[in-house]
Amino acid sequence: MLDVNFIREHFAEVEKSTREKGYQNIDLKAILQLDDERKATLKDTEELRKARNDTAAQMKNGRPTPELINKGKEIKQQLSILEEQLSATESQLSAALKAVPNVIMPDVPLGGEADSVEIKQWGEQKKEGVDHLDYATERDWVDFERGAKVAGAKFYYLKGGLALLENALIQYGIKKVTEKGFTLMSVPDLISSKVLEGTGFNPRSSEQSDEYFIEGEDLALSATAELPLTGYHMDEILDEKDLPLLYAGFSACFRKEAGTYGKHTRGLFRVHQFNKLEMYVFCLPEDSERLHEQILAIEEEIWQELGIPYHIINTAAGDLGAPAAKKYDIEYWSPVDQKYREITSCSNCTDFQARALNIRVRRADGKLEVVHTLNGTAISLARALVAIIENYATIGGKLTVPEALQPYLGQKEL
Numbered sequence: 001m002l003d004v005n006f007i008r009e010h011f012a013e014v015e016k017s018t019r020e021k022g023y024q025n026i027d028l029k030a031i032l033q034l035d036d037e038r039k040a041t042l043k044d045t046e047e048l049r050k051a052r053n054d055t056a057a058q059m060k061n062g063r064p065t066p067e068l069i070n071k072g073k074e075i076k077q078q079l080s081i082l083e084e085q086l087s088a089t090e091s092q093l094s095a096a097l098k099a100v101p102n103v104i105m106p107d108v109p110l111g112g113e114a115d116s117v118e119i120k121q122w123g124e125q126k127k128e129g130v131d132h133l134d135y136a137t138e139r140d141w142v143d144f145e146r147g148a149k150v151a152g153a154k155f156y157y158l159k160g161g162l163a164l165l166e167n168a169l170i171q172y173g174i175k176k177v178t179e180k181g182f183t184l185m186s187v188p189d190l191i192s193s194k195v196l197e198g199t200g201f202n203p204r205s206s207e208q209s210d211e212y213f214i215e216g217e218d219l220a221l222s223a224t225a226e227l228p229l230t231g232y233h234m235d236e237i238l239d240e241k242d243l244p245l246l247y248a249g250f251s252a253c254f255r256k257e258a259g260t261y262g263k264h265t266r267g268l269f270r271v272h273q274f275n276k277l278e279m280y281v282f283c284l285p286e287d288s289e290r291l292h293e294q295i296l297a298i299e300e301e302i303w304q305e306l307g308i309p310y311h312i313i314n315t316a317a318g319d320l321g322a323p324a325a326k327k328y329d330i331e332y333w334s335p336v337d338q339k340y341r342e343i344t345s346c347s348n349c350t351d352f353q354a355r356a357l358n359i360r361v362r363r364a365d366g367k368l369e370v371v372h373t374l375n376g377t378a379i380s381l382a383r384a385l386v387a388i389i390e391n392y393a394t395i396g397g398k399l400t401v402p403e404a405l406q407p408y409l410g411q412k413e414l
Contacts, residue, residue, distance in 0.1 A: 001198075001200070001356035002014065002100050002102065002352065002355070003355060004031065004032070004035045004093070004097060007031065007032065008032055008035070011032075013103060014028060014100070015028055017102075017104045017317070021104065021317050021318060022112075023100070026099060026100055030096070031096045031100070034089060037089050038093055042086060045079065045082045045083060048075055048079045052072070052075045052076065056072070059072065101200070101321075101322035101323075102200070102325050102349060102350060102352040104320065104325055104326065108315070108320070108325075108326050109315075110317050111317065112316060113316060113318065113319040114316075115316040115318070116314060116315050116329070121310075122300070122309060122310055122311070123307070125309055125335070126309070126333070127335065129335025129393075131267075132267055132268060132385070132393075133266055135393050136267075139160070140159060140160060141158065142157065142159065143157040144267075154265075154270070155272055156271060158385075164409060165385060165388065165399075165401070166275070168408035168409040169381055169384055169385075169405065170275070170379075170381065171408040172404060172405055172408055173302070176298070176302060176305075177248040177279055181246050183246060184250065185248065187249045188222070188228050189221060189222050189251060191220055191227050191231065192218055192219060192231075195227060195228070195234065196211065196220055196227060197356070198231065198234070198356035198357035199231070199356075200322045200352055200353055201223070201322065210223055210256050211254075211256070212256060222253065224276065224278060225249030225251040225253070225278035225280070226249075226280060228249065228251070229247050229278065229375075230353050230357060230373060232247070233245075234357040235358045235359075238360070238361045238371060239361070240364055243282060243283050244282060244291060245281065246279070246280075247279075247281075248378065249280060250278075251276065252273060253273065253274055254273050257270055257271075257272065268385055268386050271382055274382035275382070276379070277381075278377055279295055280374070280375050281374040282359065283372050283373075285350070285351065285370075285372050287372070288348050288350060292328075292374055295346040296312070298376070299330055299376055299377070300312070300330070303330060306384075306387075306402045306405070307391070307392075307404075308332050308333075310330050310332045311331055312329070312330055313328070315329050321347075323347065323352050324348065325347075325348050325349065325352070327345055327347040328345060329344075330342075330343055333391075341383075342383075343384065344377040344380060345376070345377060346374070347375055348372070349372070349374065350372050351371065351372055352373075355370045359373075399413065400413055401414060
């Protein structure tokens with residue numbers, strides 16, 4: 001969430017950024033008008049509260065006169081009306097502010113998905129590959145039919161070699177991030193609406209809502225460990241000397257994948273449930289850009305060690321979510337499709353999420369400041385399995401296990 005004073009002081013910048021991100025129905029002038037109404041009502045409310053206190057003090061000095069009693073009643077009635085108006089205006093303002101996306105950084109490309117800028121390539125682009133779904137189905141490594149029978153379309157069972165390979169990826173990823181200083185956490189799969197809204201996952205339209213909500217409960221299934229990790233320090237004041245805080249959350253992720261029809265949906269690439277290891281950082285504002293690059297470097301190290309060709313793109317504004325001020329996507333080379341497909345990303349959300357969830361840092365001089373938050377996917381297991389099969393399997397043959405995973409699997413081939 002952006003600070004309303006920041007919007008007022010940087011109106012043109014916020015308006016341009018909001019438009020470039022594709023949020024066309026945000027009325028910033030109306031938000032500022034709501035803030036003006038809030039300030040005016042607050043001023044009147046405080047004046048009445050003072051008058052109420054003065055009247056109460058006068059009543060203590062002997063027996064109050066009928067005029068003083070009537071004045072006290074009148075003030076009480078007026079104050080009740082004003083406090084109700086103030087509460088309503090504050091609620092409207094808070095809701096309006098939550099709908100405004102974060103401001104993009106100066107080096108973020110403008111435009112839509114096609115305008116994202118490639119900044120690096122790594123690895124050889126193979127000319128041929130094996131379709132992961134056909135390959136895994138032939139070996140009875142994946143079962144979408146029974147997954148659909150039990151839970152619905154795009155749910156699945158992993159079996160045998162593919163389940164073992166996923167387990168090896170989990171162990172490898174955990175070792176990698178903990179060696180980099182991240183504390184491993186097992187996180188809740190359910191989150192409250194306060195955390196969901198505070199992290200800023202506001203879809204551009206109702207058709208793009210991605211969450212599974214629990215009927216009769218103020219809870220939703222988590223779409224990524226980023227959400228419960230963000231809420232971990234909600235309403236807390238952190239100490240400057242303890243930052244940065246590095247966490248790695250392993251969790252199941254649940255997504256409706258609304259608004260993705262027409263995109264690559266075959267097999268395991270886009271499913272409703274998958275496992276993921278997520279890196280998360282709470283840091284000082286002056287450190288967030290540097291730490292963003294460090295998270296990207298860890299992601300690169302993972303895919304280089306797994307031997308999966310990739311490129312990195314600086315994501316264009318129109319393809320950024322509400323919380324991100326800047327995002328890098330790593331896309332692996334798909335020899336089957338002869339194009340790059342997204343496999344991981346990392347985002348700098350600056351103070352956007354922390355302000356909404358009231359996460360601050362106390363500086364050495366005693367001043368309070370909103371922290372910055374960053375996130376990056378270490379390994380998204382389902383897509384990692386797709387990339388490995390496409391790049392390491394041979395038609396009708398065995399699957400070579402990437403060397404980095406062999407210690408966790410105990411074999412070189414499946």
